[in-house]
Amino acid sequence: MRTVRESILDVLRARGITTVFGNPGSTELPMLKRFPEDFRYVLGLQEAVVVGMADGFALASRTTSLVNLHTGPGTGNAMGAILNARANRTPMVVTAGQQVRAMLTMEALLSNPQATLLPQPAVKWAYEPPRPADAPAALARAVQIAETPPHGPVFLSLPMDDFDAELTEQEDRAGQAAAARRITHAAAPDAATVAGLADRISRARSAVLVVGDDVDASGAWDAVLALAERTGLPVWAAPVSARVSFPRSHPQFRGDLAPAIGPLGRQLEGHDLVVVIGAPVFRYYPYIPGAHLPEGTELVLLTRDAEEAARAPVGDAVVADLALTVRALVERLPAAGAPVPAPHEQVRFPEAADGTLTPLAALTAIAQGAPENTLWVNESPSNVPQFHEATRIGTPDSYLFSAGGGLGFGAAAAVGAQLGAPHRPVVCVIGDGSIHYAVQALWTAAAYKVPVTFVVLSNAKYAILHWFAQLEHAQGAPGLDIPGLDVTAVADGYGVRTHRAQGAGELTKLVRDAAAQQDGPVLIDVPVTTELPSL
Template sequence: MTTVRAAVFELLRARGVTTVFGNPGSTELPFLRDFPDDFRYVLGLQEAVAVGMADGHAQATGTTALVNLHTAPGVGNAMGAVVNAAANHTPMVITAGQQVRAMMTMEALLTNVDATTLPRPAVKWAYEPPRPQDVPAALARAFHLAETAPRGPVFLSLPMDDFDVELDEAEAAAARHAAGRRVTDETAAAGPAVAALAARLAAARNPVLVTGGSVDAEGAWDAAVALAERRGMPVWASPIEGRVGFPEDHRLYRGVLPPALAPLAATLQGHDLVLVVGAPVFRYYPYVPGPVLPEGTGLALLTSDPGEAARAPVGDALVAGLRPTLERLTELLDKSEAPGDGPGTGAEPAEQAGAEPDTEPMSARTALAAVASAAPPETLWVNESPSNLQIFREFVRIDRPGSFLTTAGGGLGFGLAAAVGAQLGRPERPVVALVGDGSAQYAITALWTAAAYRAPVTFVIPANGEYAILKWFGRFENTPGVPGLDLPGLDLCALARGYGVTAHRATDAAHLAELVAAATAATDGPVLIEAPITTVPPSL
């Protein structure tokens, strides 16, 4: 006879999901018992780290991640990371153990009292199967929902006594059918709708393309480039995106739009049509009052997320798969000349300013220039240094798909964990994680996983001893005297060594570049490099 456990692992094998991220508790032990040799269990020492690693792994590999959490407390610990995964449109199936069915009614210890409500609204779907025999079908449904647009995390609560239940012949056959099903949703928009958009683009005097992270996630990078080149459109990156949707060294690339109403609208001045692809309209923070668009400017949105389409404050929206729709749109357009509104900003990364003194602490510009110069061209970058992100984008120009990850969710704790997951998923690529000293504390235990699994991630910590981005917001929002924004006494190297990670403290730019070059060339485990820096406030 086939047990529920056996059926579950067969379903996972059929889908190619043989890595499980988690932090086990007593309610998860029945699922993990006699763990199969062909599966890999990646242990995070805290649930948010497990979800963050799964997020990075799913985005780096283009597959759906599986996370196993510990009933209600574990889900609670993980919720910040789940919110980030939802904002990132990361396909992820989150399972959590539940008390045995016989004791759920009396709410025995570790009962998840309202299991399907707890993770909402950060998940697309939350479910607890009514019978053990329904677990395989529920898990199959979870994968289908996670992988169809808009992609994102889903949640299953699984009572711990379900896994040893035996399936009869009909139930086992149903489980096999569930394992074999596939759902495909890469559909182009209807022909008339694409033709109407093509006509609108052709008629526009000076259209502009704005790309978001979903362009990269949906494999539409080349299609976006082809459309921009066919129509000769300048290209801006949508603000606060978790991925890069257009090559930043391309002649048509202009930069990243400011994440506030008034300056964003001012940046788009002079364009009569804005085509937004794979991004919301728009992701703002902070609040700077102003119009969404300049007077007389129209907007069209192409997105696979019906929610993004519905909540856009202006413009018409087309809900469809990005790649096939962009390809068809390009076919319908006649080739246009390149725009005459100025040169692109993406030809070359910025040069390091030679006039800055080479002292400790370094300026953020000096430090990031050194890191950028030493990292290999094929680097997969993970960034969670909010106050230095603008400077990073000056020195590091992403020129290929799948090469940059940050979080669109706004919650800290993504960077260290996601970098470990990304490296485990793409071991052939060097992974460099730039993570602020404050941000690092939210997922510091990810260092242990990196060391335990010998993941050769290069962690670079630009350490300014404060929550610099919050100090900038404090000045911007005129809120002086806020406590808790300084971080004295952190010893990042000591913390890293305590978790088994080799650590160095860079003394100057040349030393930092030398350390990064050596770390990215190594394959025998992670390295953390602390780089003391001064603070440079960002700007809108």
């Protein structure tokens, strides 16, 4: 008779999930013993890093990732990263060990007494199988739920004594049958809905498109580009976008909408119809009151997420597959005349008097050194406008940023992304404050020789918080500066090769050389000036 462990491994094989991101504890060892040669285990030194790596891996590879955590303490340590994965809509199965069933009632050491409640509401589904025999089918169900739009993490609590339990032939077959099921998610809108929306676009005096993360994530990039070029409409990026979903050098691209109600509403003045594709309406922070839309402006949201449609404060919504919907729109809309390109003036900032690079000067040098097919991971939140100005990303699946608003994504996600897309160079641009939220990811990169190029923009402060302090009239708040950090010394301790760039030319060469090699990670520290964002 086969065991639960053997059946679970076959469920994972059937779903193509053979990489495990984990930090093992005693309750996980029964799952991991006699670890099979066709699986890969990627060790992280802290659970939030483990989940962050799995997040980047899933997003870069367009697969479902698997995480293995240590019962309640490990799950608790990982919660911030799981929240980020939910915001990123990452298909991820998070497993955690559990005490043996015989000692759960007495809540023996390392019992998780509320295992399915602890990760909520960060996960789409949380479950602890009632019997050992149910674990393989539960895992198969977890994968299906994670892969159902909107994608997101799910959680399974697995008692440690389940894995050696023997299954009957019928129980084993049930788990494998569940794993073999394939569900297609491609809901198309009815013809009348498409015709109605096409008519609204055609009748609009001045329509505009707003594109969000799910355009890139769902594979609708080409369809949205075709829609924009057929209609000649201007295109904005939704506020606080975590992906690039339209070529940022395209003549119809207008930039990023502000993440605040009043300023965003003013940006849309002059448009009588706003068509939002694959984004929430809208991702706001900070709170600056005003009208969500200008007077007389209508809005239509195209989304795969029914909850996203329900919580939008204004406008109508169509819940359907984005690529199918947009392609159907393209077929119904007449070709427009040549669009008027947006004026674009590239702003250059000189070096400071002491030779320190401005963020834009540093990011321009980084972009000049990075290969054309770079997969960018960004966690320098105060420098996002300069990043996009310098990189002008124009291809899908080329940019990752955390949609959750919390730090700790960048360094870990970059390692996972490189593992998930080994054919592409990964360059991680990250602040000196941000990197220390997941600095243990450097050890994993070094230990597994993952050739990520980390470029740390160092200004010895949480610059984004200085900006918020201005907006919130909270000047004088403590804890916004972080002097005394030596990220190269830390990285050296983890086994990462390091450099400190002294100028733009040297920085470009260091990035070019780092991205061209495959011998392991490289970290480049770049002192920069501080420039606060603006709305």
